[in-house]
Amino acid sequence: MKALVYGGPGQKEWKDVPRPELDKQTDAVVRILHTTICGTDLHILKGDVPAVTEGRILGHEGIGIVEEVGSGVSNFKPGDRVLISCVTSCGRCSYCKRQLYAHCEDGGWILGHLIDGTQAEYVRIPHADNSLYPLPEGVSEEALLMLSDILPTGFEIGVLAGQVKPGDTVAIVGAGPIGMATLLTAQLYSPGRIIMVDLDPERLALSRQFGATDTINSGEENAVEALFAMTNGVGVDVAIEAVGIPATFDICQKSIAPGGHIANVGVHGKSVELHLEDLWIRNITLTTGLVSTYSTPMLLQTVQSGAFHPEKLITHRFALEDMMQAYEVFSNAAKEKAMKVLISADA
Numbered sequence: 001m002k003a004l005v006y007g008g009p010g011q012k013e014w015k016d017v018p019r020p021e022l023d024k025q026t027d028a029v030v031r032i033l034h035t036t037i038c039g040t041d042l043h044i045l046k047g048d049v050p051a052v053t054e055g056r057i058l059g060h061e062g063i064g065i066v067e068e069v070g071s072g073v074s075n076f077k078p079g080d081r082v083l084i085s086c087v088t089s090c091g092r093c094s095y096c097k098r099q100l101y102a103h104c105e106d107g108g109w110i111l112g113h114l115i116d117g118t119q120a121e122y123v124r125i126p127h128a129d130n131s132l133y134p135l136p137e138g139v140s141e142e143a144l145l146m147l148s149d150i151l152p153t154g155f156e157i158g159v160l161a162g163q164v165k166p167g168d169t170v171a172i173v174g175a176g177p178i179g180m181a182t183l184l185t186a187q188l189y190s191p192g193r194i195i196m197v198d199l200d201p202e203r204l205a206l207s208r209q210f211g212a213t214d215t216i217n218s219g220e221e222n223a224v225e226a227l228f229a230m231t232n233g234v235g236v237d238v239a240i241e242a243v244g245i246p247a248t249f250d251i252c253q254k255s256i257a258p259g260g261h262i263a264n265v266g267v268h269g270k271s272v273e274l275h276l277e278d279l280w281i282r283n284i285t286l287t288t289g290l291v292s293t294y295s296t297p298m299l300l301q302t303v304q305s306g307a308f309h310p311e312k313l314i315t316h317r318f319a320l321e322d323m324m325q326a327y328e329v330f331s332n333a334a335k336e337k338a339m340k341v342l343i344s345a346d347a
């Protein structure tokens with residue numbers, strides 16, 4: 001089969017590799033129908049994630065058809081259409097018992113990281129009963145693909161960890177795919193205002209279409225001052241960091257209102273300066289996390305009910321064999337006006 005294979009920092013190739021086979025009785029092999037590229041894949045290609053070794057097939061998002069299951073798999077059978085979760089969970093360990101699937105002792109984020117991933121014609125999914133979801137009827141597969149990673153990540157680590165409540169003023173710093181997923185799912189809780197902060201006017205315009213009430217271009221004005229001006233000098237109730245650099249974290253900690261919540265979603269490669277000398281007296285909380293995807297069943301129902309349309313995040317479409325071109329576009333997201341790229345096998 002063909003797959004996108006990591007060859008060390010800066011190196012990748014779409015090439016022939018052996019098709020995956022069942023390894024344990026709890027595995028399934030899934031034929032990929034749709035996959036996509038995540039910002040994390042670009043981090044891996046830069047060499048920021050050294051646990052990923054040469055020869056690894058990348059990708060942790062996908063929709064597919066079950067090809068084969070081990071004798072220990074009871075929820076799925078060949079021919080079933082499934083959503084692949086970016087997080088693998090055994091369902092039995094102490095972390096899984098607390099729904100902290102991100103830290104599963106025999107899973108967590110392993111796809112396209114510690115084991116071969118979804119940017120391929122076929123993928124092996126361990127603990128298939130807990131790590132796959134049946135596709136609901138009548139919902140576009142393009143919408144459901146956004147539930148592998150970005151929607152549960154934005155929802156669990158941004159909206160739920162940030163405790164967004166009706167009427168709240170929420171700032172989302174970063175209007176990339178994760179920021180947009182946070183924007184879409186925050187609206188389930190009816191905040192009073194959602195203020196999107198980014199450097200890219202195109203992305204800010206798009207965020208208004210997706211429900212942002214206000215936008216701040218942090219390249220043109222001081223974002224912290226603008227956030228205070230918009231809130232009568234109080235600050236925001238929830239500040240969600242969706243970039244992963246010191247400057248964006250700083251906007252969050254400087255604009256938070258007393259009693260507010262800072263939810264960090266971004267992947268940080270550098271240390272940030274935490275201003276506890278200002279924050280200690282403000283009764284704020286700061287949360288971090290890797291998605292556990294415990295909210296996936298709820299998000300599946302919300303998408304099925306038509307509460308929001310995550311397929312709107314897809315800006316570009318490619319065939320599986322054009323994987324390298326899809327990477328080219330996604331790597332130049334600003335220039336290409338790309339948000340999420342859909343990569344599909346022939347039907």
Ligand SMILES: [Zn+2]
Binds near residue numbers: 038040060086149150
């Ligand atoms: Zn991802």
Ligand SMILES: [Zn+2]
Binds near residue numbers: 094096104
């Ligand atoms: Zn587990």
